[in-house]
Amino acid sequence: MLTRKDVKWQWRVEQQKAFDKLKRAFTTKPVLAAPDLDKEFRVEADVSNYATGGVLSMNCSDEMWKPVAFISKSLSDTERNYEIHDKEMLAVVRCLEAWRHFLEGAAIKFEIWTNHKNLKYFMKAQKLNRRQARWALYLSRFNFILKHVPGSKIGKADSLSRRPDWKVEVEKDNEDQRLVKPEWLEVRKTEMIEIIVDGVDLLEEVRKSKVKDNEMVKAVEEVKKAGVKMLRDEEWREIDGIIYKEGKVYVPKDNRLRAEIIRLHHDTPVGGHGGQWKIVELVTQNFWWPGITKEVKQYIEGCNACQHNKNCTEQPAGKLMPNSIPEKLWTHISVHFITKLPLVQGYNSILVVVD
Numbered sequence: 240m241l242t243r244k245d246v247k248w249q250w251r252v253e254q255q256k257a258f259d260k261l262k263r264a265f266t267t268k269p270v271l272a273a274p275d276l277d278k279e280f281r282v283e284a285d286v287s288n289y290a291t292g293g294v295l296s297m298n299c300s301d302e303m304w305k306p307v308a309f310i311s312k313s314l315s316d317t318e319r320n321y322e323i324h325d326k327e328m329l330a331v332v333r334c335l336e337a338w339r340h341f342l343e344g345a346a347i348k349f350e351i352w353t354n355h356k357n358l359k360y361f362m363k364a365q366k367l368n369r370r371q372a373r374w375a376l377y378l379s380r381f382n383f384i385l386k387h388v389p390g391s392k393i394g395k396a397d398s399l400s401r402r403p404d405w406k407v408e409v410e411k412d413n414e415d416q417r418l419v420k421p422e423w424l425e426v427r428k429t430e431m432i433e434i435i436v437d438g439v440d441l442l443e444e445v446r447k448s449k450v451k452d453n454e455m456v457k458a459v460e461e462v463k464k465a466g467v468k469m470l471r472d473e474e475w476r477e478i479d480g481i482i483y484k485e486g487k488v489y490v491p492k493d494n495r496l497r498a499e500i501i502r503l504h505h506d507t508p509v510g511g512h513g514g515q516w517k518i519v520e521l522v523t524q525n526f527w528w529p530g531i532t533k534e535v536k537q538y539i540e541g542c543n544a545c546q547h548n549k550n551c552t553e554q555p556a557g558k559l560m561p562n563s564i565p566e567k568l569w570t571h572i573s574v575h576f577i578t579k580l581p582l583v584q585g586y587n588s589i590l591v592v593v594d
């Protein structure tokens with residue numbers, strides 16, 4: 240600011256104050272703690288419209304957390320267009336990349352504090368794009384838990400993601416990206432907000448299903464009565480008219496609906512007419528009902544497109560046989576091009592004629 244073109248150099252009380260403040264900050268606490276891999280770490284990550292920020296802290300003793308490192312990095316044009324949950328994840332991934340050498344081998348499971356609950360939601364996301372899949376793979380190397388912390392509590396990471404010098408010409412860009420859908424913040428542990436496959440909101444379909452499913456009610460009772468040791472109450476729960484079994488949406492015995500769900504996971508680009516196990520895997524990421532595997536198998540067996548593409552019904556091409564040795568001239572003539580040879584005097588092919 241002081242040396243910019245067209246700005247008059249001046250050093251007044253204000254500047255001296257700022258200088259003194261900086262001097263103090265550099266020479267007094269909080270100073271960075273030296274990382275110790277046997278101690279507990281904490282990562283705070285945050286993102287703004289134009290940058291990510293992060294703080295690595297360490298539990299030094301008696302809950303005295305001291306900062307170990309800070310990062311602040313701007314977003315590229317592409318990254319600025321990410322969905323908010325992707326931006327949040329990018330902030331986390333950048334922290335993990337920056338401090339991998341501390342965190343990957345950390346003795347104690349560490350917490351990652353982020354601003355938005357939607358990151359948790361994202362962890363349950365059904366279909367990962369390539370970038371997300373890469374992140375998921377990367378994250379799996381670390382021993383951490385994600386903790387949702389409101390923005391005000393992660394002020395350091397938040398301000399690092401708002402460094403004004405990276406804000407240049409970004410201000411008007413994607414302003415709403417930081418808005419989190421309010422209903423997302425209400426998400427309870429196993430509740431899903433929407434499951435949209437090929438433009439159909441399946442959760443809404445399940446909710447709307449009028450089929451009174453006595454079998455299911457009985458099944459829930461039975462399973463509970465059976466007293467399987469692992470069984471906990473949370474395995475079955477009802478939220479907002481949807482019944483979940485271990486976090487998966489239970490689809491009532493509505494054959495039309497169940498078939499539709501399979502169809503949407505099989506006949507669409509997502510399913511790509513995949514085989515039984517692929518489709519079972521896709522469907523059961525979100526849904527469950529008894530006998531689902533069998534029903535998927537039956538569906539695929541009945542799928543016209545799959546049956547047509549299953550085997551090549553054409554006669555295989557015959558084996559190439561050499562001609563028998565001719566007895567006269569001009570009875571057998573074969574012609575063959577040898578192409579794509581290196582250019583010699585402007586030519587690159589040879590025509591071979593055999594009589």
Ligand SMILES: [Zn+2]
Pocket residue numbers: 505506512513539542543544545546
């Ligand atoms: Zn098919």
